Amino acid sequence: MSGKCFINGIAGISAQLTTDGDAFFDDVVEHTELIFRAIDPDYKKYIKPAAMRRMSKSVKMGVTASQMALDQAGIEMPDAIITGTGMGCKQDSEKFLENILHNDEQFLTPTLFIQSTHNTVGGQIALGLNCKAYNVTYVQAAASFEVALMDAKLKLLEKENQHILVGGIDEIAKNSSRLHTLDGHIKSEPLAVIDLLFSTSSGTVTSEGATFMTVTNDSSNKNIAEILDVTIFNQATPEEVEDELKEFMQRNSVEISDLDAVILGTNGDGDFDLYYHKLQQGVFADVQQIGYKHLIGEHHTASAFAYWLGCKIFNKQQLPEIVKMNKKETSSFKTILLYNQYRGKNHSFALLQQC
Amino acid sequence: MKNGVAITGMGIISSIGDTVEDNLHALRSEIGGISRIEHVDTRKRDEIMVGEIKKTNDELINMLGLDTINSFSRTAMLGAIAAKEAIHNAGITDAITSRTGFISGTSVGGMDTTEKHYLDYTNTDTYHRYIEAQHAGFTTQSISKYLGIRGYVSTISTACSSAANAIMLGARMIEAGQLDRVIVGGTDALSKFTINGFGTLMILSDDVCTPFDEHRKGLNLGEAAAYLVLESDQMVAQENKKVLARVNGWANTNDAFHQTASSSNGEGAYLAMKEALEVAQLDHSQIDYVNAHGTATPNNDLSEGIALTRIFGDQVPVFSSTKAYTGHTLAAAGSVEAVFSILSMQEEIIFPNLNFETKMEACPITPQTKLSSQAVKTVLSNSFGFGGNCSTLIFKKQ
Numbered sequence: 188m189s190g191k192c193f194i195n196g197i198a199g200i201s202a203q204l205t206t207d208g209d210a211f212f213d214d215v216v217e218h219t220e221l222i223f224r225a226i227d228p229d230y231k232k233y234i235k236p237a238a239m240r241r242m243s244k245s246v247k248m249g250v251t252a253s254q255m256a257l258d259q260a261g262i263e264m265p266d267a268i269i270t271g272t273g274m275g276c277k278q279d280s281e282k283f284l285e286n287i288l289h290n291d292e293q294f295l296t297p298t299l300f301i302q303s304t305h306n307t308v309g310g311q312i313a314l315g316l317n318c319k320a321y322n323v324t325y326v327q328a329a330a331s332f333e334v335a336l337m338d339a340k341l342k343l344l345e346k347e348n349q350h351i352l353v354g355g356i357d358e359i360a361k362n363s364s365r366l367h368t369l370d371g372h373i374k375s376e377p378l379a380v381i382d383l384l385f386s387t388s389s390g391t392v393t394s395e396g397a398t399f400m401t402v403t404n405d406s407s408n409k410n411i412a413e414i415l416d417v418t419i420f421n422q423a424t425p426e427e428v429e430d431e432l433k434e435f436m437q438r439n440s441v442e443i444s445d446l447d448a449v450i451l452g453t454n455g456d457g458d459f460d461l462y463y464h465k466l467q468q469g470v471f472a473d474v475q476q477i478g479y480k481h482l483i484g485e486h487h488t489a490s491a492f493a494y495w496l497g498c499k500i501f502n503k504q505q506l507p508e509i510v511k512m513n514k515k516e517t518s519s520f521k522t523i524l525l526y527n528q529y530r531g532k533n534h535s536f537a538l539l540q541q542c
Numbered sequence: 543m544k545n546g547v548a549i550t551g552m553g554i555i556s557s558i559g560d561t562v563e564d565n566l567h568a569l570r571s572e573i574g575g576i577s578r579i580e581h582v583d584t585r586k587r588d589e590i591m592v593g594e595i596k597k598t599n600d601e602l603i604n605m606l607g608l609d610t611i612n613s614f615s616r617t618a619m620l621g622a623i624a625a626k627e628a629i630h631n632a633g634i635t636d637a638i639t640s641r642t643g644f645i646s647g648t649s650v651g652g653m654d655t656t657e658k659h660y661l662d663y664t665n666t667d668t669y670h671r672y673i674e675a676q677h678a679g680f681t682t683q684s685i686s687k688y689l690g691i692r693g694y695v696s697t698i699s700t701a702c703s704s705a706a707n708a709i710m711l712g713a714r715m716i717e718a719g720q721l722d723r724v725i726v727g728g729t730d731a732l733s734k735f736t737i738n739g740f741g742t743l744m745i746l747s748d749d750v751c752t753p754f755d756e757h758r759k760g761l762n763l764g765e766a767a768a769y770l771v772l773e774s775d776q777m778v779a780q781e782n783k784k785v786l787a788r789v790n791g792w793a794n795t796n797d798a799f800h801q802t803a804s805s806s807n808g809e810g811a812y813l814a815m816k817e818a819l820e821v822a823q824l825d826h827s828q829i830d831y832v833n834a835h836g837t838a839t840p841n842n843d844l845s846e847g848i849a850l851t852r853i854f855g856d857q858v859p860v861f862s863s864t865k866a867y868t869g870h871t872l873a874a875a876g877s878v879e880a881v882f883s884i885l886s887m888q889e890e891i892i893f894p895n896l897n898f899e900t901k902m903e904a905c906p907i908t909p910q911t912k913l914s915s916q917a918v919k920t921v922l923s924n925s926f927g928f929g930g931n932c933s934t935l936i937f938k939k940q
Contacts, residue, residue, distance in 0.1 A: 273677055287738050288661055292585050300739035301802050305699035310929025313796040322796040323707055326699040328679040334696040363676055366663055370673040421695035
């Protein structure tokens with residue numbers, strides 16, 4: 188079996204206007220808080236009001252983004268549902284925890300606990316679709332989406348003619364998210380988020396979002412992009428990242444000069460952006476470099492958005508100025524490399540090719 | 543029969559023992575590890591019975607040789623202890639290469655530390671090193687760092703089926719040649735969060751649990767960690783490894799019925815067992831022993847019992863739930879019971895379903911109630927969780 192992996196539907200709910208069909212950062216929302224939320228699409232189109240009342244934001248975003256991706260691909264029933272989330276259903280989890288702590292373990296109700304598990308989004312999508320197929324949730328910090336995608340790719344290798352729903356979801360929880368201001372993950376000084384990529388102070392910002400895609404090994408489809416390969420490695424020094432990159436490119440028979448662009452997970456953390464800078468100034472010096480976290484922010488599954496961005500670039504064959512990180516004029520986009528890491532851990536590479 | 547993936551090592555810590563050997567001894571002695579709570583600061587301590595590991599966090603720190611100032615949650619420490627035993631048991635002494643992976647399941651991860659320090663984080667920076675423990679993946683990060691695994695590391699959180707899914711993924715990755723060796727399993731420590739969560743669902747027993755009994759009153763929460771080492775046949779041949787058993791069947795399905803409850807006809811469980819038998823290329827008549835999920839909640843045991851009769855008809859194999867020994871160890875249950883399944887085949891014994899007295903009226907099946915000696919060549923093990931997650935693993939004797 189070929190193990191080919193094509194994206195044939197993709198949707199991203201983010202802190203930008205990314206669910207409005209054709210728009211491609213025509214209007215950019217400039218965030219001024221270090222912790223900022225995703226822009227809500229019209230959930231009512233996808234979720235019945237009675238069901239919606241009980242849903243936390245991550246469930247709403249996940250159910251909606253997954254339905255958008257399925258609709259785009261024309262798939263009614265996926266053969267597997269695989270999700271990734273760093274935080275899980277943090278809002279309900281946090282509320283339940285605070286109720287325990289503030290009320291000395293009394294007056295608790297089950298709803299928050301029931302919805303607090305990390306696999307709630309995957310479970311709710313299955314319930315909504317009545318999908319009894321394979322269903323797994325990964326919680327691997329900044330590589331949560333990528334390990335979900337690797338599982339999907341393995342599924343496509345194991346069985347032919349499969350359509351798999353795979354997505355990444357993270358939501359902001361009022362107090363838990365703010366705790367990362369205390370441990371230095373979030374910057375301590377205010378900042379215009381649009382300037383994030385130039386920041387050199389410690390820490391980054393925090394946001395939320397959901398990106399879902401349908402992947403298939405059916406090449407007869409109207410596919411958007413092929414995911415040639417995706418890999419993760421838990422820990423590495425900047426030097427080791429370069430070695431990993433070399434090996435990754437080699438096993439896919441792709442040269443740096445074949446790349447039309449690289450999409451980087453740069454998040455303005457002065458302590459860790461050197462992982463990107465080393466590549467930007469080195470092997471990627473002559474490649475179009477793209478950033479996006481100054482637009483949609485940072486969270487454990489923010490890197491899933493890079494796939495949305497890659498697909499959009501393939502469709503449009505042009506780049507909005509706002510995502511360019513170096514001065515390059517590229518006129519055709521066929522092959523794009525993605526690289527992401529968070530605080531020197533959970534590194535991932537992926538290679539996308541236009542179909 | 544499919545040959546499956548070689549298991550070359552295992553490790554476990556649970557309320558019935560700190561090692562595989564201790565666990566086996568307790569299983570053989572028919573002595574459960576269910577008691578009152580000692581180490582969790584909760585007002586529920588006299589209301590419920592749990593499978594608690596009778597060790598303080600300081601004792602666990604000593605067992606691992608960690609610095610006094612560390613960022614390990616109890617969940618991470620239990621995981622590191624069990625994973626270390628598994629690696630040692632597999633005779634792995636060389637540096638762990640990048641083709642070695644680590645896949646760990648957990649439900650609430652470092653919640654035990656989060657709930658302890660949450661209200662103090664803003665007042666003092668003493669415990670800020672624990673803030674990251676609020677992400678389940680951090681538990682895995684702590685363990686993988688301790689073990690020195692730097693390549694493929696992932697965390698699965700599908701509630702009480704997490705470790706079963708970790709074993710399944712590891713087996714699939716070895717089979718596809720993506721890894722040479724992978725440590726798979728799960729870990730969960732007792733926490734106020736889960737004690738109260740399951741409490742609100744009214745499914746915690748105030749006495750020792752009685753799986754599959756008509757008068758069962760609910761589950762005993764437990765804490766544990768267990769890991770297996772899976773290796774490719776090439777590695778086994780190259781290093782002349784002893785193979786303990788093989789994982790040769792697996793399936794993951796979704797009940798798609800309710801966020802927490804199982805369907806009355808056990809559809810998800812039925813589909814998982816059916817598909818796992820297909821993957822293993824086994825007929826249901828070839829299963830010698832079923833290690834059931836059997837949490838002792840009214841809902842699970844009936845639903846699982848019905849699913850068992852749908853698969854096996856009136857020929858349900860010898861089966862038992864070992865949760866009356868360990869309690870329901872949530873995300874770790876799948877790997878705890880994988881270790882027990884392997885021990886069952888190695889020792890040629892069936893571990894009893896403790897505390898069983900009366901058959902369920904709605905599904906009159908009788909679990910094994912006494913320790914018995916018999917040849918066991920294949921074991922089917924179930925793990926189900928919130929979110930409709932149902933997983934079945936099949937193990938076979940080498």
